[in-house]
Amino acid sequence: MTLEQLEQEKPTKLTVDEAAAIMQIHPQTLRIGLQRGQFDFGTAIQRKRWVYWISTERFIRYMKGA
Numbered sequence: 001m002t003l004e005q006l007e008q009e010k011p012t013k014l015t016v017d018e019a020a021a022i023m024q025i026h027p028q029t030l031r032i033g034l035q036r037g038q039f040d041f042g043t044a045i046q047r048k049r050w051v052y053w054i055s056t057e058r059f060i061r062y063m064k065g066a
Helices: 003-009 016-023 027-035 056-063
Strands: 042-046 050-055
Touching (some): 003 016, 003 056, 016 027, 027 042, 027 050, 050 056
16 A cells, blocks of 8 residues: 555554555564654554554654654
8 A cells, every 4th residue: 555545545544564564664663663652643552462553644644744
């Protein structure tokens, strides 16, 4: 998926793999960044295992530098 496709489809949330592919980084890098609070477009919650939530709208704004 590209950023342009994402803007057209606008799903409610993204998976870590989808967001990492658009950012051109390894998914684990994104997971760690979310765990550390380094990205404002998503969050990571530790339960028995980590759970990730990435807002499509916030992600698009982040990628466009807004």
